[in-house]
Amino acid sequence: MPDSRRLATLVRSGSSVHGELHRLARLLAAFHARALRGPEVSAQGSAAALLGRWADNLAQVYRFRSRVLTEATAETERLALRFVEGRGELFDSRVGQGRVVDGHGDLLAEDVFCLDDGPRVLDCLEFDDDLRRVDGLDDASFLAMDLERLGVPLLGDAFLRSYAAFANDPAPEALHHHYVAYRAFVRAKVACHRYAQGDGDAAFEARLLERIALDHLRSGAVRLVIVGGPPGTGKTTVAGLLADRLGMALIADGGLYGPADGGSVDPLDHAGRLLRMGESVVMDAPWAREAHRRAARRTADASRADIIELRCAAPDDLVMRRLGLRPTDDGPAVTQGAAFQPWPEATTIDTSRTREDALARAAAAADPRPPLPEWIPHHPLMPPD
CATH class of the missing domain: 3.90.1200.10 (Aminoglycoside phosphotransferase (APH), C-terminal lobe)
Structure with missing residues (x-):
């Protein structure tokens, strides 16, 4: 030869x-x-x-x-x-x-x-x-x-x-x-x-x-990204854009919220199956209750997957406009969710600017890879990170 x-x-x-x-x-x-x-x-x-x-x-x-x-x-x-x-x-x-x-x-x-x-x-x-x-x-x-x-x-x-x-x-x-x-x-x-x-x-x-x-x-690390927030904060838009950007499966919140004991967990079961098959998943739901977030963490842990938690937020006046509410309406209790339980584990995504800005912030939070060790070399023909 x-x-x-x-x-x-x-x-x-x-x-x-x-x-x-x-x-x-x-x-x-x-x-x-x-x-x-x-x-x-x-x-x-x-x-x-x-x-x-x-x-x-x-x-x-x-x-x-x-x-x-x-x-x-x-x-x-x-x-x-x-x-x-x-x-x-x-x-x-x-x-x-x-x-x-x-x-x-x-x-x-x-x-x-x-x-x-x-x-x-x-x-x-x-x-x-x-x-x-x-x-x-x-x-x-x-x-x-x-x-x-x-x-x-x-x-x-x-x-x-x-x-x-x-x-x-x-x-x-x-x-x-x-x-x-x-x-x-x-x-x-x-x-x-x-x-x-x-x-x-x-x-x-x-x-x-x-x-x-x-x-x-x-x-190739498998990830479960849960995107939540009260109504009008843009969580569904961010979740959809993020799934498209990162090539992840998208699961909406249907069935996640039911009785007070935690409701149906079928969407989480579905997410778990996808994670075990090597597919990363974005889940769009309010995630207002800590019990649901704990269930998501258990799903990720059982599948040996990383979990990233994102909470969308926007100023009251913007949320009210998105929901078609007037300034005289009883907006803040509705828009910001009076029953929304504290979520310190989440990264807050401000959706008050452009979609591109919110997506960039969400993508950075959903893919938090640290830089490679400095003394591991680049190949001279490879582009820099």
Whole structure:
């Protein structure tokens, strides 16, 4: 195979590889469609199997913490295990759909050759059958991760989306992020061991891969955002805009408020199912009562999801105009909710300005990711945060 046609070589030279990646995604999906399946293969796609692989890799890099890797490894561990522990239904459904295959297992850009008559993929993982038996999306995520390592994350994302389309795989975005993070962490482990064997340059690569893993784990964290407030404060508008902006499912308040004992919790049951399947959720309801907020927190906790609580607010005169009330009406008790119980956990979203301003504030509160550790490097070809 000509070295000049390696995918890694073409990427490093700045050549356009969009067409090659599209064809490669189709080739990989076709390979997975006819790949070996069965009980032994499917067992490797379970949540328990993935937890085991994470645990093995974390144990193998423990001695490199603070020496090659950073203290951020602890956050990587927490986010990775939390995601898998809360997504048992998602992984079970993937197994049931036949998504777990005897795949390639080591899809690096160095081993892909882009020829005139189509791509060639070499060097599958052979030393451990179980490590090759993975979810097809996990297999494809290896190359997406490697393209990001090479400084072209948008190409990696485009390849993964093309693969999902060819494989007819409507997996949640969170699962895309998780598998890319897992593959990055595996390669970080490999780089750590290369460093221990005398490869001084491998330390930079290990920290770069650690950054990629942590960034994707943060991006893929499953969230429940509850958006509340008294009538006329704009909660429904904010909730809808926020769900669209962040690509989350939207659940309205129907059925949430019933008898004094807490009423129906069907919407929360629905939210819990979505969270367990890897979908983040925005819930639009008044959330006037602390009992309902506690129920939402329990739902998030049971699904190992983050909860973000937002309360919309606006001045009385504006709320009254929105509700069509006159200044002589008994407005404040109606508009601001005399029975609205204190909500100190919520971030207040002022909706008295433009929709864009309220959405920006809500989006910032709903995605409160801290900056990555300063000494985890950027790839020189990647844009800054």
